[in-house]
Amino acid sequence: MVHAAAPVARRYHDLTPHTPDSVRSGGHTLDWDNKPFPFKVYTDIPGLHLPREVDVLATPTLAAIAGYGPPPRPRLTLSALVSLLYYTAGVTKQKTYPGGGQVLFRAAASTGALYQTEVYVIVGALEDLSPGVYHFCPGDFTxxxxxxxDARGALASAVANATPGRAAATLALTGIVWxxxxxxxxxTYRHLFWDGGTMLANALAAGTALGLAPRVFTGFVDDAVHKLLGVDGAGEVALALVSLGxxxxxxxxxxxxxxxxxxxxPLSRHVVDEPLVTHAHTVSALQTPDDVARWRHGRAPASLAAGGPTVALPTSESQEGRALGETIQRRGSTRHFARVPIALDDLGAALWAASRPVPADVPSAFTDIYMSVHAVDGLAPGTYVYRREEHVLERLEAGxxxxxxxxxxLEQPLGGDAAVTLFFLSRLEGVLAEFGERGYRLVNLEAGLAGGRAYLAAYxxxxxATGLTFYDDEVVRFFQPRAAGHDAIFVVALGHAASAAGGVLGLTTIAAPTRRS
Ligand SMILES: Cc1cc2nc3c(=O)[nH]c(=O)nc-3n(C[C@H](O)[C@H](O)[C@H](O)COP(=O)(O)O)c2cc1C
Incomplete structure (x- = not known):
């Protein structure tokens, strides 16, 4: 279905780039006394403390990302749900700063460690948990x-699909804008979907490793989902749903x-509105189940047309590498890269993992992966673009x-010290023509998901690995002429950490739930 252009998304995107000038003249100072609290705390509902024992998730990481896991579970148990929540959104590490400040780091990467993504569960048929809608708080693990x-019937109607009505449970991810x-x-509007995407990467891989056949829904009647969750749809908005079990x-x-x-x-003393964010979200809402069903029929962009000469990448062996549970427990954003090479099959594995199809209500492949290769064994330094169907790199420019x-x-050394820096670019106009204003959500969510998978493959x-932010127009210019008509969406840098500790400097892995095989 072809939509008219999506003027609000386009305008939002064009008004919110980083440029060398905007960074230098931004003048935004952080009001530390008004910093929002990183957990949503309900004051009128008792917490159900969850068992502090989680599955080890023995499935190899790459296999889980690709959707290969143990056979489906005959039923969803509370203990499987708890494992899923921990590996999706749990607190995995803590860091104490001089002066006593403490950050509780989570399973998935999040811009600025601000953790605006909240997780709810719509529960239907669990043996040991009553039906209802629950909020997960990683802070007190409740x-x-x-x-x-049993809200699943209403959810199925909001999603215009029977699956969430029959699924044992469905996760709902929301973003708290402020x-x-x-x-x-x-x-922030971009960040909501990037960080929702990195979290989805974990949820899908963990759901697969737990035998829960996870499936993402990006199309839903927004107001109906907000009402089910009891969120206002302005300060806190629904991002995506994942049916389970x-x-x-x-x-x-x-x-x-x-x-x-x-x-x-309250999150903090006062909240500052961001009208651009509110507007972009409101105009991309769907109003009725029929709208949802129609919207979902948009098509994915055509694959990237063949260009110049290519380099074949080794085939990935999805059984190699760490088990998923250990990978997520170790994941963290690399703070300094050593300027040492990674192997060609490591790069191949990260690209392969990032590009696996997403089990979702809409097609995937909304972004193309361009890269600046600095130190990959067997690959000449220079720029390349990944052609996912053929699993090859097309050479752009040597140097x-x-x-x-x-x-x-954004002039961060990490982007140059990495062995390779991946730039996720989108032929955005085509996506917006197919999916309208809501296509902007899809592009950013999928890029975050792909980036989250690249993180997992690296660990x-x-x-x-680390996510990085970027100068939008400069990125597109850098990859011209191949990237003509693209927009820059997301960046992940890959490489060996400069510390023996695996890259998470000064962090302690907390005594998180005991892991059970
Ligand atoms: C979309 C995205 C963009 C990010 N951008 C940057 C960045 O520009 N610079 C940086 O040092 N870290 C960046 N990060 C890393 C975050 O700061 C990091 O995820 C957060 O502090 C949580 O830490 P952890 O990933 O080690 O758990 C980014 C992460 C994401 C997901």
Missing amino acids: LRRLRDD RNSWKYRAR PQTASAPSGRAPVAIAHATV DFRRQAAFLC ARGFG
Whole structure:
């Protein structure tokens, strides 16, 4: 289905780039006294403390990313759900700073460690958990029951698909705008989906490793989902849903869910609105189940047409590398890269993992991966683009581009010190023509998911990764003429960490839940 252009998304994107000038003249100072609290705390609902024992997730990481796991579970148990929540959004590490400040780092990467992505679970048929809608708080490792009806029928209707109505449970990811916009202001709209995407990478891989056949839904009647979760749809917005577990008998369609409004601790003293974010989200909402069904029929962009000469990448062996549980436990953003090479099959594995199809309600492959190669054994330094169907790199330009790559990544040395820096670019106009304003959500979510998978592949194979932000137009210019008509969406740098500790300097792995095989 071809939409008219998506003027609001386009305008939002064009108004929120980073440029050397915007970074120098930005003048935004952080109001530390008004920093939002990183956990959502309900004050009127008792917490159900979850068992502090989680599965080890023995499935090899790359296999789990590709959707190969143990046979489906006959039923979803609370203990499998707890494992899924921990590896998706749990606290995996903590760092104490001089002066006593403490950051609790989570399973998935998040811009600025601000952790605006919240997780809810719509539960239907679990042996040891009553039906209802729950909020997961990673801080005290609890679920809080926000409503006690079986909401799956209403969810299926909002999603215009029977699966969430029969799924044992469905995760709902939301973004709390102010928790991120406190630092990143209007650019937060991108971050909501990037960080939602890195979290989805974990949820899908962990769901597969737990035999829960996870499936993502990006199309839904926004207001209906907000009402089910009891969020306002402005300060906190639904990003994506993930159905889990065996299909059971359909939930009763029942009465329309009543509105809920539970009290929560304010995020900070006051909230600053970001009208660009609110507008981009509002205009991309879907109003009725019919709208959802129609929207979902958009097509994926055609694969990248063949260009210049190519280099074949080794075939990835999905059984190699660390098990998923260990990978997620070790993951962290590399803070300094050693200027040492990674192997060609390591790069191949990261690209392969990043590009696996997504089990979702819409097609995937909304971004193309361009890269600046600095130190990969057997590969001449220079720029390349990945052609996913053929699993080959197309050569663009030979040369040592470390300095340029660091510049493109907002002048951060990480972008140039990495063995390779991946730039996710999108033929955005085509996606917006197919999927309208909501296509912008898809592009950013999928790029975050692909980047999250690249992180996992790196830690599975014993090297490191970090997400990076970037100078939008300079990135596209750098990859011209091949990248004509593209927009820059996301960046991940890969390489060995400069510390023996595997790249997470000064962090301690916390005594998180015991891991059970
Ligand atoms: C989309 C995205 C962009 C990021 N951009 C940067 C960046 O520009 N510079 C940087 O040093 N770290 C960046 N990071 C890393 C975050 O700071 C990091 O994920 C966060 O501090 C949490 O730490 P952890 O990933 O080690 O758990 C980015 C992460 C993501 C997911």
